[in-house]
Amino acid sequence: xxxxxxxxxxxxxxxxxxxxxxxxxxxxxxxxxxxxxxxxxxxxxxxxxxxxxxxxxxxxxxxxxxxxxxxxxxxxxxxxxxxxxxxxxxxxxxxxxxxxxxxxxxxxxxxxxxxxxxxxxxxxxxxxxxxxxxxxxxxxxxxxxxxxxxxxxxxxxxxxxxxxxxxxxxxxxx
Numbered sequence: 112x113x114x115x116x117x118x119x120x121x122x123x124x125x126x127x128x129x130x131x132x133x134x135x136x137x138x139x140x141x142x143x144x145x146x147x148x149x150x151x152x153x154x155x156x157x158x159x160x161x162x163x164x165x166x167x168x169x170x171x172x173x174x175x176x177x178x179x180x181x182x183x184x185x186x187x188x189x190x191x192x193x194x195x196x197x198x199x200x201x202x203x204x205x206x207x208x209x210x211x212x213x214x215x216x217x218x219x220x221x222x223x224x225x226x227x228x229x230x231x232x233x234x235x236x237x238x239x240x241x242x243x244x245x246x247x248x249x250x251x252x253x254x255x256x257x258x259x260x261x262x263x264x265x266x267x268x269x270x271x272x273x274x275x276x277x278x279x280x281x282x283x284x285x
Contacts (some may be wrong), residue, residue, distance in 0.1 A: 129253040129263055132240065137217060139167045141240045142232060146173035148254065149160035149234035151184055153177065156231045156269045157189040158245045160201045163198060171202055178206065178213040188216045193277050204280065209280050217274035224270050233260045 120213060123131040132138055146153060157165065163211040164170065178184055188207065190196060193216075196204060220226050230245030237257030242250030253259055 116177050124213040126254060127253075127259065129259065130252045132242075132248060132250050134251050135163065135248050137168045138164055138240070138250075139169055139225050141252040142167075143169045143173045144254065145234050145238045145240055145252075146177055146217050148236045149177055149184075150236055151182060152235040153186045154189075154231070154264055155186060155231045156189040156227075156229070156270065157269055158228075158230065159195045159199065160190065160203050161230060161245065162199065162201065164248065166202045171206065174203065174281065175206060186214045187267070187271060188214055188273060189267065190216060190218050190277060190280075191227075193218050193280050196280060205225075216280050217271055218277040219270060219274045221270075221273045224273060227270070231263055233263055233267070237261075239263055253258060 121157070123133070131150065132141055155165075160166070165174075178186065207216060213247040219227070228244050228246075230242045230250075231239065233239040237253075237260050238254045239256065240250060240252040241249070241263060
């Protein structure tokens with residue numbers, strides 16, 4: 112996949128210029144692209160760190176490069192089940208623990224937020240990947256689409272403000 116917004120004939124265009132993401136390969140490609148195109152900030156909403164997606168080598172490599180770049184960087188990570196994440200031992204968790212000044216983690220507490228089944232990744236360049244069900248890869252994505260990504264970011268900001276600091280995922284040695 113050459114990326115959403117490109118001339119790839121296999122991608123299905125959605126109204127407004129977004130593209131449909133239908134499988135794991137496309138999901139990994141767009142996730143990697145959104146991370147790589149981020150300037151200084153990423154937002155990530157995931158119930159349990161999306162096994163199979165966020166632990167895919169290209170995604171982990173992109174996150175590592177982003178987090179260790181010279182400029183101030185921040186990843187705001189909203190999760191639903193810190194205990195399940197700790198028990199699963201995701202490779203992303205190791206990165207989160209090694210770089211706690213970059214990765215800020217909060218766990219949802221509000222019952223309305225806990226009921227959210229969706230997952231979302233977006234950056235400060237107007238790129239996004241949204242999935243109605245965080246258990247599936249299919250969703251929609253767009254690069255350089257701030258008119259679509261901004262409302263998603265506003266929603267994540269509200270969830271972030273209602274969530275609690277997830278200090279149990281910062282400690283090493285689970």
